[in-house]
Amino acid sequence: MKTGIPAWACSTARRNALSTPSQKPECSATKTSISCVIITQEVREMKKFLVLLLCLFFLFPSYALLAEEEPSLSVVGRGSVMVEPDTAKIQLGVEVLKKTAAEAQAANAWIMKNIISALKKQGVASDKIQTSGYSLFPEMKYEPNRAPEMVGYRCRNQVSVILEDLNQVGKMIDAGISSGANQVQGVQFFRRNDIPFKKLALEKAVKDAAEKAAAIASAAGIKIKKVKRIIEEGAAAAPLENLPVVRAMAGVAETPISFGLLEISVQVTVIYQVE
The missing domain is CATH 3.30.110.170 (Protein of unknown function (DUF541), domain 1)
Incomplete structure:
Protein backbone atom coordinates (compact mmCIF):
# COMPACT_ATOMS: atom_id res chain seq x y z
CA MET A 1 0.00 0.00 0.00
CA LYS A 2 1.48 3.23 -1.13
CA THR A 3 1.25 6.38 1.00
CA GLY A 4 1.76 10.03 -0.21
CA ILE A 5 -0.06 12.96 -1.72
CA PRO A 6 -2.80 12.09 -4.10
CA ALA A 7 -2.33 13.02 -7.70
CA TRP A 8 -5.53 15.07 -7.79
CA ALA A 9 -4.22 17.23 -4.94
CA CYS A 10 -0.96 17.89 -6.74
CA SER A 11 -2.74 18.90 -9.92
CA THR A 12 -5.07 21.24 -7.99
CA ALA A 13 -2.16 22.91 -6.24
CA ARG A 14 -0.37 23.31 -9.55
CA ARG A 15 -3.44 24.98 -11.15
CA ASN A 16 -3.88 27.40 -8.22
CA ALA A 17 -0.22 28.40 -8.37
CA LEU A 18 -0.48 29.14 -12.07
CA SER A 19 -3.76 31.03 -11.81
CA THR A 20 -2.77 33.27 -8.81
CA PRO A 21 -1.04 36.51 -10.04
CA SER A 22 2.26 37.34 -8.52
CA GLN A 23 2.28 40.37 -6.17
CA LYS A 24 5.19 42.69 -5.91
CA PRO A 25 6.04 44.18 -2.49
CA GLU A 26 5.39 47.88 -2.09
CA CYS A 27 8.30 50.22 -1.50
CA SER A 28 7.20 52.03 1.67
CA ALA A 29 10.52 53.82 1.96
CA THR A 30 10.05 55.49 -1.46
CA LYS A 31 6.53 56.73 -0.58
CA THR A 32 7.70 58.07 2.76
CA SER A 33 10.52 60.04 1.20
CA ILE A 34 8.17 61.63 -1.39
CA SER A 35 5.71 62.62 1.37
CA CYS A 36 8.54 64.18 3.37
CA VAL A 37 9.62 66.26 0.37
CA ILE A 38 6.08 67.54 -0.21
CA ILE A 39 5.60 68.44 3.46
CA THR A 40 8.95 70.22 3.56
CA GLN A 41 8.00 72.35 0.55
CA GLU A 42 4.65 73.26 2.15
CA VAL A 43 6.38 74.27 5.37
CA ARG A 44 8.78 76.49 3.44
CA GLU A 45 5.94 78.18 1.57
CA MET A 46 4.06 78.71 4.84
CA LYS A 47 7.13 80.28 6.43
CA LYS A 48 7.51 82.67 3.49
CA PHE A 49 3.83 83.66 3.82
CA LEU A 50 4.13 84.26 7.57
CA VAL A 51 7.27 86.36 7.07
CA LEU A 52 5.40 88.47 4.48
CA LEU A 53 2.47 88.98 6.87
CA LEU A 54 4.80 90.04 9.67
CA CYS A 55 6.51 92.54 7.38
CA LEU A 56 3.19 94.04 6.36
CA PHE A 57 2.02 94.14 9.97
CA PHE A 58 5.02 96.13 11.10
CA LEU A 59 5.38 98.20 7.94
CA PHE A 60 1.92 99.74 7.61
CA PRO A 61 1.67 101.01 11.21
CA SER A 62 5.02 102.68 10.65
CA TYR A 63 3.68 104.60 7.67
CA ALA A 64 0.54 105.48 9.63
CA LEU A 65 2.63 106.82 12.49
CA LEU A 66 4.70 108.88 10.10
CA ALA A 67 1.52 110.34 8.58
CA GLU A 68 0.10 111.15 12.01
CA GLU A 69 3.34 112.69 13.18
CA GLU A 70 3.26 115.29 10.41
CA PRO A 71 2.94 118.67 12.14
CA GLU A 84 -35.31 138.58 9.65
CA PRO A 85 -37.62 135.58 10.22
CA ASP A 86 -40.56 135.08 7.89
CA THR A 87 -42.34 132.14 9.57
CA ALA A 88 -43.55 131.37 13.08
CA LYS A 89 -44.69 128.20 14.81
CA ILE A 90 -46.87 128.34 17.90
CA GLN A 91 -47.91 125.37 20.03
CA LEU A 92 -51.23 125.50 21.81
CA GLY A 93 -52.33 122.88 24.30
CA VAL A 94 -55.31 121.69 26.30
CA GLU A 95 -55.08 119.78 29.57
CA VAL A 96 -58.10 118.50 31.49
CA LEU A 97 -58.60 116.28 34.55
CA LYS A 98 -61.78 114.18 34.88
CA LYS A 99 -62.96 111.22 36.95
CA THR A 100 -62.92 108.73 34.08
CA ALA A 101 -60.78 108.31 30.99
CA ALA A 102 -63.82 108.69 28.71
CA GLU A 103 -64.80 111.97 30.37
CA ALA A 104 -61.27 113.34 30.11
CA GLN A 105 -61.00 112.38 26.46
CA ALA A 106 -64.40 113.81 25.55
CA ALA A 107 -63.81 117.11 27.35
CA ASN A 108 -60.39 117.54 25.79
CA ALA A 109 -61.64 116.71 22.31
CA TRP A 110 -64.49 119.25 22.59
CA ILE A 111 -62.11 122.06 23.63
CA MET A 112 -59.53 121.23 20.97
CA LYS A 113 -62.20 121.15 18.31
CA ASN A 114 -63.22 124.68 19.31
CA ILE A 115 -59.58 125.84 19.19
CA ILE A 116 -59.00 124.47 15.69
CA SER A 117 -62.27 125.96 14.49
CA ALA A 118 -61.33 129.37 15.88
CA LEU A 119 -57.91 129.25 14.18
CA LYS A 120 -59.48 128.39 10.84
CA LYS A 121 -61.93 131.28 11.19
CA GLN A 122 -58.91 133.56 11.60
CA GLY A 123 -57.59 132.39 8.24
CA VAL A 124 -55.24 129.53 9.16
CA ALA A 125 -55.31 126.77 6.55
CA SER A 126 -55.94 123.16 7.60
CA ASP A 127 -52.51 122.02 6.39
CA LYS A 128 -50.87 124.55 8.74
CA ILE A 129 -52.41 122.92 11.84
CA GLN A 130 -50.90 119.66 13.08
CA THR A 131 -51.26 117.59 16.24
CA SER A 132 -47.87 117.55 17.96
CA GLY A 133 -48.68 115.63 21.15
CA TYR A 134 -51.43 113.62 22.83
CA SER A 135 -51.54 111.70 26.10
CA LEU A 136 -54.12 110.18 28.44
CA PHE A 137 -53.06 108.73 31.78
CA PRO A 138 -54.34 108.16 35.33
CA GLU A 139 -53.71 110.91 37.87
CA MET A 140 -52.36 109.56 41.15
CA LYS A 141 -52.36 111.18 44.57
CA TYR A 142 -49.41 110.44 46.81
CA GLU A 143 -49.39 111.08 50.55
CA PRO A 144 -46.92 109.99 53.25
CA ASN A 145 -47.64 106.62 54.86
CA ARG A 146 -50.57 105.99 52.56
CA ALA A 147 -51.05 103.91 49.45
CA PRO A 148 -51.27 105.85 46.16
CA GLU A 149 -54.80 106.86 45.27
CA MET A 150 -56.10 107.42 41.76
CA VAL A 151 -58.07 110.67 41.60
CA GLY A 152 -58.95 110.65 37.91
CA TYR A 153 -57.57 110.79 34.40
CA ARG A 154 -55.57 113.57 32.81
CA CYS A 155 -55.74 114.20 29.07
CA ARG A 156 -53.32 116.45 27.18
CA ASN A 157 -53.47 117.53 23.56
CA GLN A 158 -51.15 119.91 21.71
CA VAL A 159 -51.29 121.35 18.21
CA SER A 160 -48.62 123.17 16.20
CA VAL A 161 -49.68 126.11 14.05
CA ILE A 162 -47.50 127.46 11.24
CA LEU A 163 -47.97 131.16 10.44
CA GLU A 164 -46.35 132.94 7.52
CA ASP A 165 -47.70 136.32 8.60
CA LEU A 166 -45.77 137.18 11.75
CA ASN A 167 -48.17 139.98 12.60
CA GLN A 168 -50.84 137.33 13.25
CA VAL A 169 -48.91 135.45 15.96
CA GLY A 170 -50.34 137.31 18.94
CA LYS A 171 -53.81 137.26 17.44
CA MET A 172 -53.74 133.47 16.96
CA ILE A 173 -52.52 132.91 20.50
CA ASP A 174 -55.41 134.97 21.83
CA ALA A 175 -57.88 133.13 19.59
CA GLY A 176 -56.68 129.78 20.87
CA ILE A 177 -56.84 130.78 24.52
CA SER A 178 -60.26 132.34 24.10
CA SER A 179 -61.46 129.02 22.70
CA GLY A 180 -60.22 127.00 25.67
CA ALA A 181 -56.47 126.49 25.29
CA ASN A 182 -54.76 126.61 28.68
CA GLN A 183 -51.18 126.02 27.51
CA VAL A 184 -48.79 127.77 25.14
CA GLN A 185 -45.87 125.39 24.77
CA GLY A 186 -43.71 127.84 22.85
CA VAL A 187 -43.23 130.18 19.91
CA GLN A 188 -40.49 129.65 17.37
CA PHE A 189 -39.37 131.93 14.56
CA PHE A 190 -37.41 130.74 11.55
CA ARG A 191 -36.62 131.44 7.91
CA ARG A 192 -38.22 129.20 5.31
CA ASN A 193 -35.28 129.35 2.90
CA ASP A 194 -32.19 129.87 5.03
CA GLU A 241 -39.13 130.23 22.57
CA ASN A 242 -41.27 129.58 25.64
CA LEU A 243 -43.49 132.61 25.43
CA PRO A 244 -45.33 132.88 28.78
CA VAL A 245 -49.07 132.30 28.55
CA VAL A 246 -49.71 134.76 31.42
CA ARG A 247 -49.75 137.80 29.19
CA ALA A 248 -52.58 136.44 27.07
CA MET A 249 -54.62 135.30 30.06
Missing part, protein backbone atom coordinates in the same frame (compact mmCIF):
# COMPACT_ATOMS: atom_id res chain seq x y z
CA SER A 72 -0.55 120.11 11.91
CA LEU A 73 -2.63 122.93 13.37
CA SER A 74 -6.33 122.55 14.22
CA VAL A 75 -8.45 125.72 14.47
CA VAL A 76 -12.17 126.29 15.12
CA GLY A 77 -13.84 129.01 13.07
CA ARG A 78 -17.25 130.56 13.69
CA GLY A 79 -19.48 132.65 11.47
CA SER A 80 -22.95 134.11 11.92
CA VAL A 81 -25.51 136.07 9.93
CA MET A 82 -28.45 138.09 11.25
CA VAL A 83 -31.65 137.67 9.24
CA ILE A 195 -29.69 128.11 2.73
CA PRO A 196 -28.18 131.33 1.28
CA PHE A 197 -27.65 132.69 4.80
CA LYS A 198 -26.07 129.43 5.99
CA LYS A 199 -23.64 129.57 3.06
CA LEU A 200 -22.71 133.12 3.96
CA ALA A 201 -22.19 132.11 7.59
CA LEU A 202 -20.07 129.18 6.42
CA GLU A 203 -17.83 131.49 4.41
CA LYS A 204 -17.37 133.68 7.46
CA ALA A 205 -16.53 130.66 9.60
CA VAL A 206 -13.81 129.45 7.22
CA LYS A 207 -12.38 132.97 7.00
CA ASP A 208 -12.41 133.23 10.78
CA ALA A 209 -10.51 129.95 11.04
CA ALA A 210 -7.93 131.15 8.50
CA GLU A 211 -7.35 134.39 10.43
CA LYS A 212 -6.95 132.51 13.70
CA ALA A 213 -4.53 130.03 12.11
CA ALA A 214 -2.44 132.84 10.64
CA ALA A 215 -2.23 134.56 14.03
CA ILE A 216 -1.23 131.35 15.80
CA ALA A 217 1.35 130.46 13.15
CA SER A 218 2.89 133.92 13.31
CA ALA A 219 3.14 133.80 17.09
CA ALA A 220 4.56 130.27 17.10
CA GLY A 221 7.04 130.88 14.30
CA ILE A 222 5.64 128.20 12.00
CA LYS A 223 4.48 128.27 8.39
CA ILE A 224 1.13 127.11 7.08
CA LYS A 225 1.57 124.89 4.02
CA LYS A 226 -1.98 123.88 3.09
CA VAL A 227 -5.41 122.91 4.37
CA LYS A 228 -5.60 119.21 5.15
CA ARG A 229 -9.24 118.94 6.21
CA ILE A 230 -12.34 121.03 6.90
CA ILE A 231 -15.08 119.65 9.14
CA GLU A 232 -18.46 121.40 9.21
CA GLU A 233 -20.16 121.07 12.57
CA GLY A 234 -23.60 122.23 11.50
CA ALA A 235 -25.63 125.41 11.58
CA ALA A 236 -28.03 126.70 14.20
CA ALA A 237 -30.60 129.47 14.49
CA ALA A 238 -31.72 131.21 17.66
CA PRO A 239 -35.53 131.61 17.70
CA LEU A 240 -37.74 133.06 20.44
CA ALA A 250 -54.30 138.60 31.90
CA GLY A 251 -56.92 140.31 29.78
CA VAL A 252 -54.64 142.00 27.26
CA ALA A 253 -56.48 142.70 24.00
CA GLU A 254 -53.74 141.15 21.89
CA THR A 255 -50.62 139.40 23.07
CA PRO A 256 -47.61 141.52 22.01
CA ILE A 257 -45.02 139.55 20.05
CA SER A 258 -41.59 140.83 19.09
CA PHE A 259 -39.87 138.53 16.60
CA GLY A 260 -36.71 140.62 16.09
CA LEU A 261 -33.86 138.97 14.16
CA LEU A 262 -32.57 135.44 13.83
CA GLU A 263 -28.91 134.62 14.25
CA ILE A 264 -27.83 131.82 11.92
CA SER A 265 -24.46 130.54 13.13
CA VAL A 266 -22.05 127.97 11.72
CA GLN A 267 -18.95 126.35 13.21
CA VAL A 268 -16.15 124.59 11.34
CA THR A 269 -12.90 122.90 12.30
CA VAL A 270 -10.01 123.44 9.88
CA ILE A 271 -6.83 121.37 10.08
CA TYR A 272 -3.75 122.90 8.46
CA GLN A 273 -0.48 121.25 7.59
CA VAL A 274 2.39 123.32 8.94
CA GLU A 275 6.18 123.29 8.95
Whole structure:
Protein backbone atom coordinates (compact mmCIF):
# COMPACT_ATOMS: atom_id res chain seq x y z
CA MET A 1 0.00 0.00 0.00
CA LYS A 2 1.48 3.23 -1.13
CA THR A 3 1.25 6.38 1.00
CA GLY A 4 1.76 10.03 -0.21
CA ILE A 5 -0.06 12.96 -1.72
CA PRO A 6 -2.80 12.09 -4.10
CA ALA A 7 -2.33 13.02 -7.70
CA TRP A 8 -5.53 15.07 -7.79
CA ALA A 9 -4.22 17.23 -4.94
CA CYS A 10 -0.96 17.89 -6.74
CA SER A 11 -2.74 18.90 -9.92
CA THR A 12 -5.07 21.24 -7.99
CA ALA A 13 -2.16 22.91 -6.24
CA ARG A 14 -0.37 23.31 -9.55
CA ARG A 15 -3.44 24.98 -11.15
CA ASN A 16 -3.88 27.40 -8.22
CA ALA A 17 -0.22 28.40 -8.37
CA LEU A 18 -0.48 29.14 -12.07
CA SER A 19 -3.76 31.03 -11.81
CA THR A 20 -2.77 33.27 -8.81
CA PRO A 21 -1.04 36.51 -10.04
CA SER A 22 2.26 37.34 -8.52
CA GLN A 23 2.28 40.37 -6.17
CA LYS A 24 5.19 42.69 -5.91
CA PRO A 25 6.04 44.18 -2.49
CA GLU A 26 5.39 47.88 -2.09
CA CYS A 27 8.30 50.22 -1.50
CA SER A 28 7.20 52.03 1.67
CA ALA A 29 10.52 53.82 1.96
CA THR A 30 10.05 55.49 -1.46
CA LYS A 31 6.53 56.73 -0.58
CA THR A 32 7.70 58.07 2.76
CA SER A 33 10.52 60.04 1.20
CA ILE A 34 8.17 61.63 -1.39
CA SER A 35 5.71 62.62 1.37
CA CYS A 36 8.54 64.18 3.37
CA VAL A 37 9.62 66.26 0.37
CA ILE A 38 6.08 67.54 -0.21
CA ILE A 39 5.60 68.44 3.46
CA THR A 40 8.95 70.22 3.56
CA GLN A 41 8.00 72.35 0.55
CA GLU A 42 4.65 73.26 2.15
CA VAL A 43 6.38 74.27 5.37
CA ARG A 44 8.78 76.49 3.44
CA GLU A 45 5.94 78.18 1.57
CA MET A 46 4.06 78.71 4.84
CA LYS A 47 7.13 80.28 6.43
CA LYS A 48 7.51 82.67 3.49
CA PHE A 49 3.83 83.66 3.82
CA LEU A 50 4.13 84.26 7.57
CA VAL A 51 7.27 86.36 7.07
CA LEU A 52 5.40 88.47 4.48
CA LEU A 53 2.47 88.98 6.87
CA LEU A 54 4.80 90.04 9.67
CA CYS A 55 6.51 92.54 7.38
CA LEU A 56 3.19 94.04 6.36
CA PHE A 57 2.02 94.14 9.97
CA PHE A 58 5.02 96.13 11.10
CA LEU A 59 5.38 98.20 7.94
CA PHE A 60 1.92 99.74 7.61
CA PRO A 61 1.67 101.01 11.21
CA SER A 62 5.02 102.68 10.65
CA TYR A 63 3.68 104.60 7.67
CA ALA A 64 0.54 105.48 9.63
CA LEU A 65 2.63 106.82 12.49
CA LEU A 66 4.70 108.88 10.10
CA ALA A 67 1.52 110.34 8.58
CA GLU A 68 0.10 111.15 12.01
CA GLU A 69 3.34 112.69 13.18
CA GLU A 70 3.26 115.29 10.41
CA PRO A 71 2.94 118.67 12.14
CA SER A 72 -0.55 120.11 11.91
CA LEU A 73 -2.63 122.93 13.37
CA SER A 74 -6.33 122.55 14.22
CA VAL A 75 -8.45 125.72 14.47
CA VAL A 76 -12.17 126.29 15.12
CA GLY A 77 -13.84 129.01 13.07
CA ARG A 78 -17.25 130.56 13.69
CA GLY A 79 -19.48 132.65 11.47
CA SER A 80 -22.95 134.11 11.92
CA VAL A 81 -25.51 136.07 9.93
CA MET A 82 -28.45 138.09 11.25
CA VAL A 83 -31.65 137.67 9.24
CA GLU A 84 -35.31 138.58 9.65
CA PRO A 85 -37.62 135.58 10.22
CA ASP A 86 -40.56 135.08 7.89
CA THR A 87 -42.34 132.14 9.57
CA ALA A 88 -43.55 131.37 13.08
CA LYS A 89 -44.69 128.20 14.81
CA ILE A 90 -46.87 128.34 17.90
CA GLN A 91 -47.91 125.37 20.03
CA LEU A 92 -51.23 125.50 21.81
CA GLY A 93 -52.33 122.88 24.30
CA VAL A 94 -55.31 121.69 26.30
CA GLU A 95 -55.08 119.78 29.57
CA VAL A 96 -58.10 118.50 31.49
CA LEU A 97 -58.60 116.28 34.55
CA LYS A 98 -61.78 114.18 34.88
CA LYS A 99 -62.96 111.22 36.95
CA THR A 100 -62.92 108.73 34.08
CA ALA A 101 -60.78 108.31 30.99
CA ALA A 102 -63.82 108.69 28.71
CA GLU A 103 -64.80 111.97 30.37
CA ALA A 104 -61.27 113.34 30.11
CA GLN A 105 -61.00 112.38 26.46
CA ALA A 106 -64.40 113.81 25.55
CA ALA A 107 -63.81 117.11 27.35
CA ASN A 108 -60.39 117.54 25.79
CA ALA A 109 -61.64 116.71 22.31
CA TRP A 110 -64.49 119.25 22.59
CA ILE A 111 -62.11 122.06 23.63
CA MET A 112 -59.53 121.23 20.97
CA LYS A 113 -62.20 121.15 18.31
CA ASN A 114 -63.22 124.68 19.31
CA ILE A 115 -59.58 125.84 19.19
CA ILE A 116 -59.00 124.47 15.69
CA SER A 117 -62.27 125.96 14.49
CA ALA A 118 -61.33 129.37 15.88
CA LEU A 119 -57.91 129.25 14.18
CA LYS A 120 -59.48 128.39 10.84
CA LYS A 121 -61.93 131.28 11.19
CA GLN A 122 -58.91 133.56 11.60
CA GLY A 123 -57.59 132.39 8.24
CA VAL A 124 -55.24 129.53 9.16
CA ALA A 125 -55.31 126.77 6.55
CA SER A 126 -55.94 123.16 7.60
CA ASP A 127 -52.51 122.02 6.39
CA LYS A 128 -50.87 124.55 8.74
CA ILE A 129 -52.41 122.92 11.84
CA GLN A 130 -50.90 119.66 13.08
CA THR A 131 -51.26 117.59 16.24
CA SER A 132 -47.87 117.55 17.96
CA GLY A 133 -48.68 115.63 21.15
CA TYR A 134 -51.43 113.62 22.83
CA SER A 135 -51.54 111.70 26.10
CA LEU A 136 -54.12 110.18 28.44
CA PHE A 137 -53.06 108.73 31.78
CA PRO A 138 -54.34 108.16 35.33
CA GLU A 139 -53.71 110.91 37.87
CA MET A 140 -52.36 109.56 41.15
CA LYS A 141 -52.36 111.18 44.57
CA TYR A 142 -49.41 110.44 46.81
CA GLU A 143 -49.39 111.08 50.55
CA PRO A 144 -46.92 109.99 53.25
CA ASN A 145 -47.64 106.62 54.86
CA ARG A 146 -50.57 105.99 52.56
CA ALA A 147 -51.05 103.91 49.45
CA PRO A 148 -51.27 105.85 46.16
CA GLU A 149 -54.80 106.86 45.27
CA MET A 150 -56.10 107.42 41.76
CA VAL A 151 -58.07 110.67 41.60
CA GLY A 152 -58.95 110.65 37.91
CA TYR A 153 -57.57 110.79 34.40
CA ARG A 154 -55.57 113.57 32.81
CA CYS A 155 -55.74 114.20 29.07
CA ARG A 156 -53.32 116.45 27.18
CA ASN A 157 -53.47 117.53 23.56
CA GLN A 158 -51.15 119.91 21.71
CA VAL A 159 -51.29 121.35 18.21
CA SER A 160 -48.62 123.17 16.20
CA VAL A 161 -49.68 126.11 14.05
CA ILE A 162 -47.50 127.46 11.24
CA LEU A 163 -47.97 131.16 10.44
CA GLU A 164 -46.35 132.94 7.52
CA ASP A 165 -47.70 136.32 8.60
CA LEU A 166 -45.77 137.18 11.75
CA ASN A 167 -48.17 139.98 12.60
CA GLN A 168 -50.84 137.33 13.25
CA VAL A 169 -48.91 135.45 15.96
CA GLY A 170 -50.34 137.31 18.94
CA LYS A 171 -53.81 137.26 17.44
CA MET A 172 -53.74 133.47 16.96
CA ILE A 173 -52.52 132.91 20.50
CA ASP A 174 -55.41 134.97 21.83
CA ALA A 175 -57.88 133.13 19.59
CA GLY A 176 -56.68 129.78 20.87
CA ILE A 177 -56.84 130.78 24.52
CA SER A 178 -60.26 132.34 24.10
CA SER A 179 -61.46 129.02 22.70
CA GLY A 180 -60.22 127.00 25.67
CA ALA A 181 -56.47 126.49 25.29
CA ASN A 182 -54.76 126.61 28.68
CA GLN A 183 -51.18 126.02 27.51
CA VAL A 184 -48.79 127.77 25.14
CA GLN A 185 -45.87 125.39 24.77
CA GLY A 186 -43.71 127.84 22.85
CA VAL A 187 -43.23 130.18 19.91
CA GLN A 188 -40.49 129.65 17.37
CA PHE A 189 -39.37 131.93 14.56
CA PHE A 190 -37.41 130.74 11.55
CA ARG A 191 -36.62 131.44 7.91
CA ARG A 192 -38.22 129.20 5.31
CA ASN A 193 -35.28 129.35 2.90
CA ASP A 194 -32.19 129.87 5.03
CA ILE A 195 -29.69 128.11 2.73
CA PRO A 196 -28.18 131.33 1.28
CA PHE A 197 -27.65 132.69 4.80
CA LYS A 198 -26.07 129.43 5.99
CA LYS A 199 -23.64 129.57 3.06
CA LEU A 200 -22.71 133.12 3.96
CA ALA A 201 -22.19 132.11 7.59
CA LEU A 202 -20.07 129.18 6.42
CA GLU A 203 -17.83 131.49 4.41
CA LYS A 204 -17.37 133.68 7.46
CA ALA A 205 -16.53 130.66 9.60
CA VAL A 206 -13.81 129.45 7.22
CA LYS A 207 -12.38 132.97 7.00
CA ASP A 208 -12.41 133.23 10.78
CA ALA A 209 -10.51 129.95 11.04
CA ALA A 210 -7.93 131.15 8.50
CA GLU A 211 -7.35 134.39 10.43
CA LYS A 212 -6.95 132.51 13.70
CA ALA A 213 -4.53 130.03 12.11
CA ALA A 214 -2.44 132.84 10.64
CA ALA A 215 -2.23 134.56 14.03
CA ILE A 216 -1.23 131.35 15.80
CA ALA A 217 1.35 130.46 13.15
CA SER A 218 2.89 133.92 13.31
CA ALA A 219 3.14 133.80 17.09
CA ALA A 220 4.56 130.27 17.10
CA GLY A 221 7.04 130.88 14.30
CA ILE A 222 5.64 128.20 12.00
CA LYS A 223 4.48 128.27 8.39
CA ILE A 224 1.13 127.11 7.08
CA LYS A 225 1.57 124.89 4.02
CA LYS A 226 -1.98 123.88 3.09
CA VAL A 227 -5.41 122.91 4.37
CA LYS A 228 -5.60 119.21 5.15
CA ARG A 229 -9.24 118.94 6.21
CA ILE A 230 -12.34 121.03 6.90
CA ILE A 231 -15.08 119.65 9.14
CA GLU A 232 -18.46 121.40 9.21
CA GLU A 233 -20.16 121.07 12.57
CA GLY A 234 -23.60 122.23 11.50
CA ALA A 235 -25.63 125.41 11.58
CA ALA A 236 -28.03 126.70 14.20
CA ALA A 237 -30.60 129.47 14.49
CA ALA A 238 -31.72 131.21 17.66
CA PRO A 239 -35.53 131.61 17.70
CA LEU A 240 -37.74 133.06 20.44
CA GLU A 241 -39.13 130.23 22.57
CA ASN A 242 -41.27 129.58 25.64
CA LEU A 243 -43.49 132.61 25.43
CA PRO A 244 -45.33 132.88 28.78
CA VAL A 245 -49.07 132.30 28.55
CA VAL A 246 -49.71 134.76 31.42
CA ARG A 247 -49.75 137.80 29.19
CA ALA A 248 -52.58 136.44 27.07
CA MET A 249 -54.62 135.30 30.06
CA ALA A 250 -54.30 138.60 31.90
CA GLY A 251 -56.92 140.31 29.78
CA VAL A 252 -54.64 142.00 27.26
CA ALA A 253 -56.48 142.70 24.00
CA GLU A 254 -53.74 141.15 21.89
CA THR A 255 -50.62 139.40 23.07
CA PRO A 256 -47.61 141.52 22.01
CA ILE A 257 -45.02 139.55 20.05
CA SER A 258 -41.59 140.83 19.09
CA PHE A 259 -39.87 138.53 16.60
CA GLY A 260 -36.71 140.62 16.09
CA LEU A 261 -33.86 138.97 14.16
CA LEU A 262 -32.57 135.44 13.83
CA GLU A 263 -28.91 134.62 14.25
CA ILE A 264 -27.83 131.82 11.92
CA SER A 265 -24.46 130.54 13.13
CA VAL A 266 -22.05 127.97 11.72
CA GLN A 267 -18.95 126.35 13.21
CA VAL A 268 -16.15 124.59 11.34
CA THR A 269 -12.90 122.90 12.30
CA VAL A 270 -10.01 123.44 9.88
CA ILE A 271 -6.83 121.37 10.08
CA TYR A 272 -3.75 122.90 8.46
CA GLN A 273 -0.48 121.25 7.59
CA VAL A 274 2.39 123.32 8.94
CA GLU A 275 6.18 123.29 8.95
